[in-house]
Amino acid sequence: MDVSALVTPTGVSRLVYIDEEIYRTELDRIFGTTWVYVAHESEIPKPGDYKTTHIGETPVIATREASGALAVLVNRCTHRGALVCQYRKGNSPFFRCQYHGWTFDNGGALTGVPHPQGWADLDRDALGLMRLARVESYRGFIFASFAPEGETLIAHLAAAREYIDLFTDMSPEGAIEATRGEHKYVYEANWKFQLENSVDGYHTGIVHKSYFDIQAMHSGQKQFYGNDASAGKVKDLGNGHAVIDSRAAVGDAYLHRVLTSPGGPELIAELREKFGEEQTLTLASAIAGAGFNLAVFPNLVLLGSQIRVIKPAGVARTYVDVLPTTMVGVPERMNQLRLRTHEAFFGPAGFGAPDDIEMFGRVQAGLAATQIDPLLLTRGLGREVHLEGDIIVGERSDETTQRAQYRQWARLMSAEAHRPALTPA
Ligand code: FES
Ligand SMILES: [Fe+2]
Structure with missing residues (x-):
């Protein structure tokens, strides 16, 4: 397989989403190895x-x-x-x-x-x-x-570790739990669409406009549509991991949102008394999540307050598990509000995630056009900033994140996969 023909610095071939042999190779060289x-x-x-x-x-x-x-x-x-x-x-x-x-x-x-x-x-x-x-x-x-040898998990996570820490340290006790149930969905398209989309800052204000319009109506505040003017950034964190970091853009928007939610004022009063003003602002933001979308290559996403797990089940079939998390050490009604906030966007009847899934199906259908290739991943090229430690930073809507994912994809797909050895208990 000539991987260099499938992934270039400016795009990816449609074959990476539709070719059965490439998919089988992914199971072996990506999921069977890393x-x-x-x-x-x-x-x-x-x-x-x-x-x-x-x-x-x-x-x-x-x-x-x-x-x-x-x-x-x-x-x-x-x-x-x-x-x-x-x-x-x-x-x-x-x-x-x-x-x-x-x-x-x-x-x-x-x-x-x-x-x-x-x-x-x-x-x-x-x-x-x-x-x-x-x-x-x-x-x-x-x-x-499955690989008997290779880099440690810590080395593999590279700069994604910092965001896993942030996700967990939102809790005053530095611990979160994924014990309040989960929901699952299946879509008839390639698994990588979910991975790409989880750190795609370009689509947010377009695909999810109806959600933000409803929020604006409800809260009376201008909403965050995720365009370039906002303060968020995207980052290539190494080893295919990538993040949209919107924390700088959040401000007190979530505090306002909580205050306008049923039971919100009572909750904020309780938090202020227990934790003080500054931590209350942090915790109010954490009701909606960590303020970033982290995609850990190849199958984990931390987004809002949820753990999202991507499971390929065919070249054009994907299962996704969504587990909302709760924080240890906060009042139960805060966790309840966190769960309800999660459901409003990501739940089975939520206003956000179903729209993304519809797009995955449309891309898969569009790729039936054999006459046109590749898909473009050039947004933001030329305005990226390279930091120490090979971290690349782009504007919030740049395709820096997808380029990071496909660099790792190409690296793993071109390497000889490690064969799993039978290691009996
Ligand atoms: S398949 Fe025979 S015991 Fe499991
Ligand atoms: Fe989305």
């Missing part, structure tokens, strides 16, 4: 807790072993391939495959085989569930990699 986000520690706090998800298309189970250690197991029976866990979340000391009853503990070790006399020499030690070679957690965000 650090991929799996779950948040608050979802599996106790020994025996587990959560099922996917890395690329591979079904996996994130578990908390009896020792308290984290493990990520491939959810595939080592007998004849069935999923060993059907549930979304739960707590169990073992997983029992329902086909022929093989049983594995929550670290993956094979502990039970019905009617074992049918085998003369079954090597149970070699037949544990496959464990991902590396599992690491940063500030509660659990990532795993």
Whole structure:
């Protein structure tokens, strides 16, 4: 595959979104190799807790072993391939495959085989569930990699770490939780549209104009439409990670929004009493989220107050999990308002996210035009500023973020993928 023909400094070929072979290669060289986000520690706090998800298309189970250690197991029976866990979340000391009853503990070790006399020499030690070679957690965000070797999670996260810190340190106790449920959606288009769009500052005021108009009507304040005149910036953070940082543009807009929400004045009074004026302003902003959109390549987005997980399920089919987070150490009604604010834009009946999904379908449909290539990613080229540590800064609506993502995409796609080694429990 000639990756240099697919990604150039000024654009990407339509083939990266529609070609079946490129998609299969992504599963191998991107999802089968690099650090991929799996779950948040608050979802599996106790020994025996587990959560099922996917890395690329591979079904996996994130578990908390009896020792308290984290493990990520491939959810595939080592007998004849069935999923060993059907549930979304739960707590169990073992997983029992329902086909022929093989049983594995929550670290993956094979502990039970019905009617074992049918085998003369079954090597149970070699037949544990496959464990991902590396599992690491940063500030509660659990990532795993099939590659037995490679850079550490910390090195991989590069300058994205600072934003993960900010997301978590919004809480007065420096801890957030993803335990208030989630919603999921599926769209019939390529997974990378969701990744690109999560840090696309150019579309905000166009696709979501109706949302901002409603907000303006409701609050009586001029709203933030995300154009160049606003104070936000975009950044290439290294290793394909990118951010729209709107914090400088937020000001007291969210404080005003909270004050005009039902129960808002009482909440602000409570916060002022407990935390003082300055922290109240910070917390009021944090009701709507962190003030930035961070995309951690290839599948994690921190946006508003949510954790968004992107899961490819075909070249033109994508599942997305959306988990609103709550803050530890704040009044419950503040978390309630945070959840309601999240739902207003991102919820299933929200005013924002459904509009984005409609656009992904329209792009996928437009790319049926074989006569035109590539897609342009040139906005802001020439006005970017290069900072120390290879960080590139652009104006809020620049395509600096997408260029960052496709640089990493090309780097991983052109490298020989690491083959996962079977590492029995
Ligand atoms: S496929 Fe799991 S026990 Fe046979
Ligand atoms: Fe959007």
